[in-house]
Amino acid sequence: MSRLLLKFESATLKEVPLGTRPVTIGRAPDNDIQIDNLAVSNYHARVYVEAGSLVVEDLNSLNGSFLNEIRVERAMLKDGDTILIGKHHIIVDQEHDAAPSLDAIRKAPAPRVNETMVLDTEERRKMLEQAAAAGERSQLSPERVRVPTLLVLRGRTDQKEYRIAGKLTVIGNSKMATVRLRGWFTPEVAAQINKHEDGYYLGRGDHVPRINGVAIHGLAKLNDGDVIDVGRVRLNFLYRE
């Protein structure tokens, strides 16, 4: 695999693999390679593949980008080249390239590596076992069955308590609502709860709900004990055993 190595003096600070998307270099934190140095512009340069060749392009930076000590605006790169940005060096490392390298992309207009294929059953089993082993390490083991529940603390609803079961739980006046709100001008969908692999997430409807007093504009994961306000209704999200 081709990669870029970010070096300061003799230390390698970072390795960034080269893919189909450009690698951006600069002082701003959303760059792929961030260099926190005042001599470096916010968006200083980028490296990308064009027509099978690796290219470095300076993004009109104040102090310039240097390829093998020559200031460049745009230049082709080869293995071992050094790009100097501020006081940092970025080394082009292509020696790890396996067979389908940039050369292969250059020669074949529709490269074999881009052909979609499905993993055969044996390989998939191996991959999933490997994945499961890794997953076990990162997951808490929930031995007990915990039922997500909404307890009504305040407001007009059709029940005092709701068990959440499905992928989508609607809070509102809709006929598909699990938590049925009453009253005039109650929206069909006041808020919604979506089940994801790692838990339940509260999102907006025609109302912006609050969790523990804080307005939720995007999606927010629900934790045991959270207090949810939707319009005039207050709910308590609990995991019941």
Next chain:
Amino acid sequence: MRPQLHIQSGARTDLGRVRKNNEDCLSIDPALQLFVLSDGMGGEAHGEVASNLAVQTVLTHCRQAENSRTTPIFGEPSPDISERTNRLASAIHLANRKVFETASANPEQQGMGATVVAAWVEGQRLSVAHVGDSRAYLLRSGSLEQLTADHSLVAEKVRVGILTPQEADASEMQSVLTRAVGTTPAVEVDTDEQALLVDDCVLLCSDGLTRMVTDPEIASTLLTSTSAQEAADHLVDLANEYGGVDNISVIVLRVMEKSDSVFKRLKIWERYSG
């Protein structure tokens, strides 16, 4: 109060700049509010056969189910999702069977398959079902959420923490799927449901878009387009501008309020009376 939602849709499929065949296929049924997109694979022209068959099977099965309640269900229905969403999953199970049987009957088509991502809107409910690495996104209040998890080797490795997203983007294994329609006698179908809101935007797309165009670029394109069709056109143009290494297909849905809806009038009334 019942907000009447109007779904505006736009779609485009494009060869891209590198491939010789377009193996993607898409179809929309505006009356049924059903939207299906598929990315075929299998060399020669077989990918096209697989994606076409998959899309047609999903449409036909859902139409049949609309007209006849006795239409059989394929696959195991889940109690976690609505009847509609189960029906959509059933359609993909049937598509899997049809593509698999066709491939088995024709030796030269052995191994052909396809991804499928489908969306179906009923009232305010959006049902999504998918197999493979074609995606569904929801843009709501300016933020873009991916509703589907790719069934690809790299995505599954990212989910369990073996790979970082950056390593995944650079990987040469990006095209390796862990699930596809038509390559095995049975397949697992993933589903999702959302309650739609006015101003939501839903995007279905093949990997020809998402490999070329980043999520923030997708979001800003959807936000700045004045119609669903314009958004679809702009997304395809952008993917081609960035190289267009694969076929590019997109379906864009914009959720709007029906202009004559009682709900809207009430809302205006509410504003003046409140």
